Amino acid sequence: MKTINVGLLGCGTVGTGVAKILIENRDLIFSRVGAFLNLKYVADVDLKTNRGIQFDDGVFISDAFKVVDDPDVDIIIEMIGGDGVAKDLILKAIYNRKPIVTANKALLAVHGNAIFRAAMEHDVDLAFEACVGGCMPIIKSLRESLAGNHIKSMAGILNGTCNYILSRSTNDGSSFKDVLKEAQEKGFAEADPTLDVEGIDTAHKLAILTSLAYGMEINFNDIYIEGISNITPLDIELAGQFGYRIKLLAITKNAGDAVEARVHPTMIPFSNPLSGVSGVLNAVTISGDAIGDMMLYGYGAGMMPTASAVVGDVIDLARNLLSGSTGRVPLLAYQMENIKRIPVLSMENIREHYYFRFSVLDQPGVLSKISGILGDYGISLKSVHQKGRKMFGAVPIVMLTHLAKEADVQNALTDISNLDVVSARPVLIRIENESEED
């Protein structure tokens, strides 16, 4: 009876879920893999918390390095997170030629190039499906199922906390602050929510996806990132009136010699299936030259969905060990020698449709001044609306544009901000998936 020994490093929420699946579904996994995945070690510094699992004697230990150095351990699962000891353990496992499964997107987004290079040089498999989109097989799709496609673009809702907050605001008009506070109380949001609500977690995930899609080095630093903390119920309501929902999207597009890679609140039409993804759910649409459009949709976070992705990876690596096929699929979807440094298009060069909301004094000639400046920058308007209530003496004017260049838009908004009749910084929200092509 073949046995593959697995060492789990870190037994927090997801780690506990992984242990549960490996133990409770042990026979099921055997019936599929033809070998037992034996949880030989679980290493965590917290020896006290009751995780609801009865481990055999000697399985639960505090020293993760002992696991990585044990010659009997066949596969390492890193669930510690962060870029401290987790990085050291992953590198140690690579040097010891043990295949690794991780969900550590922050680490891979920032230090991935060095880690993947080390893994490839040591002929070690490193699997990371759980880094992006929880249980959805987005990494496997990009590395395997869609390998015959030129990927044209992707758009994803990749952070459950942000999507929960925006969905709540959409449904009942609550403010960002109120929903965040409630989400923190319910445990849906971290005490320090910065990583989530400022779009950084989403950008970590986008950095990984962009690399896999186009065969480029991971480049987190050049991704444009804008979070959801400035999104108001008023803009959500107005978006709805125009037929859009506001989502925090990770967007990447093949732009020829460069790629677009950006994270920002985005208006998408109701007809886009991403607009219907609500609550803590995640989804990714992928556009390729053969597939047309495809969407994956599921729980992007949480104990068991993420643990499912981790165990799927462990099974993949176990199958590589059993069939002697380490390195069967290149880690970053392309053969190492074909991974290029492709530049990320600077934000000022992207072209988008835009939603502007201006708070202006109720005086004659205001509209003419604003539209005059927009016209000077070559920004063409699709529609103009004076909507909503007068607030603090100011009237909101909303404009939707045809395709425009971000640099022109930013310059125009700066000029408009300087007008005496404009009483607050204009609101800008980008619109994706507009049907017009101009």
Place this chain on the structure above:
Amino acid sequence: MKTINVGLLGCGTVGTGVAKILIENRDLIFSRVGAFLNLKYVADVDLKTNRGIQFDDGVFISDAFKVVDDPDVDIIIEMIGGDGVAKDLILKAIYNRKPIVTANKALLAVHGNAIFRAAMEHDVDLAFEACVGGCMPIIKSLRESLAGNHIKSMAGILNGTCNYILSRSTNDGSSFKDVLKEAQEKGFAEADPTLDVEGIDTAHKLAILTSLAYGMEINFNDIYIEGISNITPLDIELAGQFGYRIKLLAITKNAGDAVEARVHPTMIPFSNPLSGVSGVLNAVTISGDAIGDMMLYGYGAGMMPTASAVVGDVIDLARNLLSGSTGRVPLLAYQMENIKRIPVLSMENIREHYYFRFSVLDQPGVLSKISGILGDYGISLKSVHQKGRKMFGAVPIVMLTHLAKEADVQNALTDISNLDVVSARPVLIRIENESEED
């Protein structure tokens, strides 16, 4: 420079798409796989049709058996379809120990057990992602990504023709006959639409998915099949008023010692993401003990999406050849010795929510007679509506039930049909995903 020689049998619509991808994306595939996939032969009896591809001399031939017997051919792609020569060629390829990719769901649904057994006994890989859901990686998800999950249930929209017809009826009230005729003129539906509109194609796909999910022999014969030809615009409209859309669903559920496997028109609430899948798109929801719910969504048919799935499979098999890992993933998701004969629950034993529409004469006491019979069979009503116009002297009465047993429902409807005041066979549509649990 490594080269894998590929032989394509059948160059119809999807076959032509496969050839296009292999030729046009040749360098892209090389950059991912690290070997060239060389289209050495394309075999088709139709040598005349211009397929818009310039093949090298000697590539396009008429004799498919020559391809299967050529020792230089490494991978066979069977795109002929049907259970005649296609079956002979697949078996010949298996005996010649050549890995095979096929999209032939009708063949696998009916003859799959023998074919897969032959492939396993000869240690040959047989890939079939393109059989179900076009470009969506449903087979790969079940065999790999979700291998740590007990699959609880699946529901899928798996036939683009049916979904197009139902979507059109939903949008503009057209009748089944009119939309079918238009779809045939546009080329969305076959001249003989029976396989599609009567649910048989959907059942072929469900037979394959059910086997992969639960580790059971493929069992097409015991699947309950009901098509969409009797669905009227009136029932679609009434469904919409109650908050449901009607879709042709493939449904399978783990029922302990048995499984449910059935294809029929189904009402699903607007809150179910499948309800928003319209036109020729396909989608599958999968429920597992770890993932919760997940959905795959994309083009389930058509030249290039299906060809994308075929090429993804070819790449998978090429990677197995390059890394010497044939049989790395068991063909039917479970090790051969763990594939059992699990019975399909007979339809009379399923429990569902139901929509009934009765055409009754406008006389006192009718409602009491109908509800009396339903009560006698223990069928509990959730709501009763007298809706819609009087038609041909009859009034429609609509009832929605709590959970009821199919056998009781069928017996009750037979008794009700025999009432003098009932002027037509009652309409029955099953409802999935009702929120109540009783």
